[in-house]
Amino acid sequence: MKFIISIIAAFALYKLWGTAHNILWWIILVLFILDWLTGETVKTAARDNSGGNVVRFWVWANMGVTFACLIFSIVGIFSTHFFPEFKSQASDSKNQHMIVVENGKIDKLNCKNAIMSFIKAHEMQSDKNGNIVQLSEMQEEEMKSLINDGIRFGLLVSKDFLNSVHPKLKVYFKEHLLKGWKLYLAGLETNNASQQMKGIEDIQKWVNFKGNNADLLYKSIIE
Numbered sequence: 144m145k146f147i148i149s150i151i152a153a154f155a156l157y158k159l160w161g162t163a164h165n166i167l168w169w170i171i172l173v174l175f176i177l178d179w180l181t182g183e184t185v186k187t188a189a190r191d192n193s194g195g196n197v198v199r200f201w202v203w204a205n206m207g208v209t210f211a212c213l214i215f216s217i218v219g220i221f222s223t224h225f226f227p228e229f230k231s232q233a234s235d236s237k238n239q240h241m242i243v244v245e246n247g248k249i250d251k252l253n254c255k256n257a258i259m260s261f262i263k264a265h266e267m268q269s270d271k272n273g274n275i276v277q278l279s280e281m282q283e284e285e286m287k288s289l290i291n292d293g294i295r296f297g298l299l300v301s302k303d304f305l306n307s308v309h310p311k312l313k314v315y316f317k318e319h320l321l322k323g324w325k326l327y328l329a330g331l332e333t334n335n336a337s338q339q340m341k342g343i344e345d346i347q348k349w350v351n352f353k354g355n356n357a358d359l360l361y362k363s364i365i366e
Contacts, residue, residue: 148213149175155216167219174212179204250304254298254316254364260293261324283331290328297321308363309356320349 156168183200189271215251270276278286297320305313323345330339353360 148178148209150215151179151220152216154211155219157245158220167215167343171212173213174208174215178205181208231333247304249309250299250301251301251364254304257293257295257297257321258298258364260296261320264289264293264324275354287328287331290324294325294328296322306349309359311352312356312360315349315352319352320347322345323349 152171155171160168182203185198185205188198188201189212264286267278267282267289268275278313292344297316300316302313302317323342325342326345327339327342330336330342
């Protein structure tokens, strides 16, 4: 009988693991341990001839703990059977949290890669003194590649991530930074100076926003 109850308790602990019934899991575990301890105490008392009253006390104590362990184990097993949503909700909540955290890391990396690609493309257009330089054909293709990389990474950044950093970041990142570089790149491809200027105007709006929020953007995205 003891062996069967131990199996039932162990099965209940297995079924309750990871569910919302944390208190029930701990109760069964404590009773399971007490059942074993009181059982050992009965054996010790009987072996040491501790007296009939002492032995009877520990026998009754052990029987009470065993019965309680059996009842709570059965309740636990039935709870997981008739209320499976508790387990799924706990698991789903944990999984959703992990997904949100992981997606946040990916969004941050994509956002950082986009901004850094645009910075590198911009730096290619001038020397250390800020003077505009004439790019060779190979250098221009490299710059276009950087712009395309920035656009590609930028399109992968979720609006939720941008909103979590700053309430206006979504607008400035999507509608000015990305849109500006898209227009500028299209102007380069078609030798359309007017389109390039429109792109630069959008990019400048991003630059102004970035300047006003430099510390926040660096800590939230670049760092």
